[in-house]
Amino acid sequence: MGAWYEHAIVYQIYPKSFQDSNGDGIGDINGIKERIPYLQKLGVNTVWLNPLFVSPQIDNGYDVANYFAIDKTMGTMADVEALITAFHQAGIHVLLDFVLNHTSDQHPWFQDAIHNPHSLYRDYYLFAGKDGKRPNNWASFFGGSVWEPDPAGTGQSYFHLFDKRMPDLNWANPEVRQAMGDIAEFWLAKGIDGLRLDAFIHIAKADLQQDFPAKNADPVLAEPFFANLPQVQKWLRPFCERIRADYPDAFLLGEASSADPHLAVDYTAKANGLMDSVITFRYFTDDVSHVDPKLPAGYQPHGLDFEAFKKDQVVWQQTLSGVSQPTLWWSNHDLARLRTRIAHSDVQARSLAMLMYLERGIPVIYYGDELGLQNLEFDSVEAFQDQTVGPFVAAAKAAGLSEEAALKMVSKTHKLPARGPMPWDDSQHHGFSPHQPWLGGREVTTTSVAQQEKRQNSMLHFYQALIALKKQPVFQDGRFRLLTTPDNLYVYQRLGGAQEAIVAVELTGHKTQVTLPAGDYQAPLTAGEVTLEGNTLTLAPYAGAALIKKGETK
16 A cells, blocks of 8 residues: 555645634634635645745745744644644644755844854855855846845855745755754644655755856856755755654655656655655646746746646656656745646536546645636736836837736736635635635636535536546556647546546637547536537537546556
8 A cells, every 4th residue: 555645635824824723814814724624625635835834924934033933923733733623633644844955034043144254054054155255146036136235244155046035055064964853753743644845856956156157247046056966865864764764654745846757756766765756847837828028927827838748748647657756736925826727618627627537547636726816916016026027018118018918918927926816605705714815816717615615517516526536546556648629629548447437628728629538438527518329429629528438447
């Protein structure tokens, strides 16, 4: 029998936006606890909670100031302990988000490092350079240089891959590695079932004196110098092995955003002693055929290049076969929502959900996707809390667009509008809170849980049926084989034991027919207009079907 997480169906909860229990407009731990019956009815068996720790909230909790305490806006340690117990009583496992690449600049380690030049915590971070000169030309993911002057005025700079108030830890220091292991074990002792390891691929950096080739003096994104370097595996292996020695059933889910399939094998092969599964952004290739060359590409809405997507999916599936379970996802807190980014309609959103989550692997469903939620729309540059948005809007206006049109583009592509409050009912603020929610913005065709529970053909009921179908053995343990079809079709088989299933989805808006392998099929789940006559399946534009073959396979 395999590990429990091989059959996990994960629901990602963004705590600030799920349910407010104390009326301050911010979702919290007790709010999550109130909604456990909803999660049970949905059918998920695992939750991933975004960070709950003490934080100045510069990056919505990913800037941790105290790993051993709960942010007061979220609740208390007693609340978390009660939540873990309640989840377990409901048959739901719990994963906590663990930020291990960086801390907040308010963390006591960093505060001591900048107030005491001889502090042992100085070497917990990356300080380099002298006389105010930056050591290299690398750019931060959040814009500008990765280097910020040392507040102590030493002439050195400290390294930050993300916001300047989020200094990177120095994982080359064994004391840092020991300390992060201590934090992980503290939380596992509380009874959580695993960790989602945030940005672990960035813990190792190349020579800090090495510039990245560039045409001018502007900072340049030097990702090969701080992503997936060999030391990542070297330093994380003892961390992971320590956890497994003490908590052998713990699930380690790593965020490997830029890893290719072969790196994913390195990170998840049992013999390597690292992760159990990884989340990658390499599933999605943008369709840039309609990009306006007069505008910066960054925040222009792109479709999905479905031809590339088919190739990427089958490569991931086949490369990880016999190695580990891939993660299956469309949306998360770092990306625009499926219904905004790719799916033009609820029918397409349903078909794509079916396509992804019935593949071999572990579904990771972002809260609200089961309702078809879309990104909010923001009315100002400031609302995005991102220094890269202003230059895009300015460039768009210079190219002749209105500010309103430019902001609509950013709203459709930016990650923050994907974090809107969960709409529970039709009261003020949709039952999320009696107070104005922490994240404002216009809703785009939102329907609440209460509304969708009343409609048997709703997106919510579709997801309940989809999750129930995923629990069938053929979709949990069966082999995956992509069938050769025209570019507008995505058709695959799942083969396992006495069961055989087919999932077929029309991708590009053309009515089409599929000739199925010989057999007698039933269709337990469909999206859009679907007709099955003998071995001929007819799909309306963007429609999809999950088919199970009657009788035993040969």
